[in-house]
Amino acid sequence: MMKNYITKEVLPFEGERRDLANVAREMFNRKMTNVAGGNISVKVTPDENFSYDEVIYEKGHDYLLMTPTFMSEAWYAKLNPSQILVIDLKNGKKLSGEGRLTREINMHEEAYKANPKIHVVYHSHALNCMFWATLGQDMPNLTEVTSVNVPLGKIKCLPYRTACTKELADLVYEELIKLGDKSEQNIFLLNSHGVLITDTDLHSATEVLETVEWNADIAYKQAIFKKLGIIENYQSCGNSLTI
Structure with missing residues (x-):
């Protein structure tokens, strides 16, 4: 038949492509990535x-x-x-x-393969997130919006794998599989490379990126205060966090 x-x-x-083009431009202007x-x-x-x-x-x-x-x-x-x-x-x-x-299409493909409910994959080189990514260290989750309003849980830094390689794509797939349903809205730090967000909606993904970028800056400054002895532990939502 x-x-x-x-x-x-x-x-x-066309409508979806126009929206994506507008988001890419706006987030670049807001310094959520760089010319790299x-x-x-x-x-x-x-x-x-x-x-x-x-x-x-x-x-x-x-x-x-x-x-x-x-x-x-x-x-x-x-x-x-x-x-x-x-x-x-x-x-x-x-x-x-x-x-x-x-060349990073393979990382996107593996993310979609890990969970069919994922509808957005967003890779960025956001400045403050890169601080934690280059340390190869999980980022303390301190702000109310990232820990309560948009509960992202642990902001994990994945082990280093070279950009654009099958090894990095495979690692992303394996880590998303471990998250199960939580992979529908998640952010990973990619060691020395940036961040990777998975989400069900493009505009929700931009919210994750910008709020985590703010969190990264706050966590960085608290780390300095902690080292100087001005505070004993990280502070979040009225609580003292030992990290």
Whole structure:
């Protein structure tokens, strides 16, 4: 039986691609990453069949919308919707978009494989988070928003693996599997490399990134006060934390 495909005159997933481009630009301007890079992907699943530019998009099939490589270096995250790539999640093939696919696609693919409920994977080089990541040390979770309002639990630093390698992608997959349902909203520090957020919503992921970045700065300053003897332990929500 022949399927009925609807031909759309706009870009495939244009609204979602425009939103992702806007988020990438805004977060770059807010210094949530640097010109060394970072990348964001969003999983989308059409609720109807459609075709565009001789490509058929299947109802119920998973696709990734992803920022192109050199998002920060070449364009300072000033992206158009047409520069957001559309990737077939099943085979990793680029179907639409101007630009090349980042080599870190393997880390994104493994994250989605770990939990089908994950709809966003966000990798960033946020400055204060990088302080803890370069230490190879878990970040103390101190602020009310990260420990209560958006309960992230332990902000864990993963062991070092070289960027873009299968070893890093495999490690991310294994650690997300260990988290189970908690992997639906989580942030890892990537040793010497940055952060990796998994979430069910793009704008929720940006909230995680910015609030954890604030937490990282506060934890850094408390670490100095602790070392100087001004405070005995880290302070959070009216409690003294021994870390």
